[in-house]
Structure formats: C-alpha cells, structure tokens
Amino acid sequence: MPKNKVVSLDEAMGKLRDGLTVLIPGFVNCGVPETLIKGIIEKGYTDLSVISNNTSIKGRGIGMLVHENRIKHITCSHIGNNTETVEKVVAGEINVTFVPQGTLCERVRAGGAGIGGILTPTGLGTPIAEGKPVIEVDGKKYLLEKPLHGDVALIHAWKADKMGNLVYRRTARNFNQIFATAADLVIVEAEQIVEVGELDPDVIHTPGCLVDMIVQI
C-alpha cells in the first residue's frame, strides 16, 4: 500500500471518463464531496450513472451535476429536496430508479462486502417488489435485493491521513463510510490531511486500504 496517496484534484479527475457509474454520498447537502464534483464538471465528464441517496439541493453538490446535465441515470431514495432534479426527471431528461434508503445502504454494503444480495422486509407488497424474488426464511418473507457497485466512489472526509485512513464528522458520515467500500476506484476529498500515525487507530471509520487517492479541499 502506498504511504502517500495525496494527489492534485486534476490528477485524480484525470482517472475518470464519460459514462462511468459513480457513487456519491451525502444526505441532502451534508457530507457531499463537492470539490470532487466541481472537478468532474471542470473536466466535462458526462453521461454519468449516479448512485446516491439524493441529489443535494438546487445548484449545490450533486445538484451541480443535475444543473449541468451530466447525469443520464440516477439510483437514489429521494429527489424531493432538489426542484431542478424533479423537473428534469418529469421532463424525461434524467432516468431515475428509486430504492428505499435502508435498502440502498444494504445493497451498496453487499456490493462492497462480496455478498450476493440481501434479504429485507422493506418494500414487500409495494411497487418496489415488482419482479424481485420473495424468499421465505423461518416463516418470514423477504425481498431479494441485488448488490450495487460503482466504477468510482467520491468520498468526503473530515480527516485523512496520507495512507487514506479516514474519519468523518458528525452526520457528514452518512453514506460515505459504506460507499467507500463499493467502487473500483475510491477518491477522497479531505478537509484535513494529517501524517500517518496521527489518527487513533480505534477512531478510524474507513481503513486506508480502501482508498486510492486523496485530494485536499
């Protein structure tokens, strides 16, 4: 494992291309990797498939990708906080697949943990269940939901050491911790970058082995 993964925003963004499936964490606009999103916009990448919980708010975070028409498909649980996303979905400019928020967590966790799917009671008997196998375990019914995986995950950390061990702050942790496990390439933006050894091993949320590149915000 490299001892220093810190790179420039330009170098990190140079690894991406059009059409990728991108995991982008955040809850509304908290914990969203906005510096990396701006990097995508500057590089001009488009036709992205985004997996996220929601699309931030109009003009911020993932909302910037919406505004610039860079997203062809989004898998998420909610878009109601961003009126522009709603307008573009209604107009057919963005395709959306809604996934219940807890199921989204578990599907991405499965994608990062080598699990072939998860069984959840969430969504039984609702439109979400259409076409999905229902599996009975000890008399209880569950939906089989498949793993989700990305080409790249963009992560927002509070503190990163140079090897990529990460600590998130308060509710900005949200989907960051899970999304960092489930992509081929994991790029982190960090508010603070510290020397290896400065973070207490017991408080690290994401092990550095998952991280490929770190960009200073």
Add this chain to the structure above:
Amino acid sequence: MEKRELIAYRTARFFEDGDLVNLGIGMPTMCMNYLPEGVDIWIESENGVIGLTGAPKEGEEGDPNVVDASGGMSMMRTGGCCFDSFTSFGLIRGGHVAATVLGAYEVDQEGNLANWTVPGKTVAGMGGAMDLVSGAKKVLIMMEHCDKHGNPKILKRCTLPLTAVNEVDYIITELCVLERTAEGLVLKELAPGVTVEEVVSKTAADLIIPQKIGCMV
C-alpha cells in the same frame, strides 16, 4: 387547541420515557412540543444520529455537519451519537426504534399505508419511509382526517402505490384515534365535541365501534 396541535398533543402521549423515536418531517416534529411531563424521548434521525434537539436557537452556534432528516442544521444533546447510514437503518429495520411517526396520503383498514407517491403528481421518492414503517416497533400515522377537498383518507383499501403492507398500528387525526387490530380498525378515542357519526361519515373504511370510547385529551 388548533387541529394540528391536538394531533401532536395526542400522538406525543404514545411515547414512553426513554423511547427512541423517529419523527417524520413536518407535523410529526411538532410532537416534541407536547411531551407529557416526565417523558423524555431520544430522536433517531435516519441520516445517522441519535439525540437531535432542533434548529439552533438565537445565540447558539450550529455545526453544518449536524443536520436533521430534512437537511436543516440541528443541535445535539449530551449523550447523543453519530453513525453511518447503514447502522442507522439497522437500528430502524432491526426493531430498535420504539416508534416512527409519519404522515399519509391514504391508510386502509388492513394497516396498509400510502405516503410516498401520487402517480403523475409527485416524483420525490420514498426516502427512508419504507424501511421505517417496516422496522419500527410502533407505526403511528398522524394526519388530518380528510384531504383538502374533504375526501376520506382512511379507506377500505388504499388506491395509491403502497409504502408498506399491514404495518400501521395507530392513526391519530383531529377527530379521533384509531387502532389497527387483527379484526380491523377500532375507534379508540374521540376529540372533544366530535361524535361517532361524524367520524363514520368522514371515513371510508369499516370501523369497529366499542361500547366505551375514550377522549383524546
């Protein structure tokens, strides 16, 4: 009491001291203003936090990394904690949350709930609602008894796409409290001045009317 106040006042009386409770955005958050004396509850917010206390008041400094389920800044109380979305939905789905309080477009006599989409009208997504309703020990629906056109929202069978099947435990409106039992919806309590006939005339579901009916206040 104004009708939304009455609904919040009564709903707050379902909580026991020390309960971990998830309150939906909007009217459910009003419950915090009507907790009975001696009842102190902990708020679980699905974005990954226990112990939110509401928006910063004048003179209080908020942290943009501490937000509630609507994305707005919130304060936290001593003893609260933060975690990732995966843990959050594990708490919710795993039955560790005593009660979830949500609004509804429609509820039916089998305890089915529709509160996430009106085809052709709304495309917000379900967010965490499907997981919350499937997982919380007690599902409390607080809503106005009829829609804004005066049509019943409590039906024999929901017509809108479902959020969950057979999960609703209580419906609290400005007219009454209904309990969903294996036999059907039982009229447990009436608001002051409201008659059984009024409730029946404004409800499209079959109701079980016991000999003794309590009062909501």
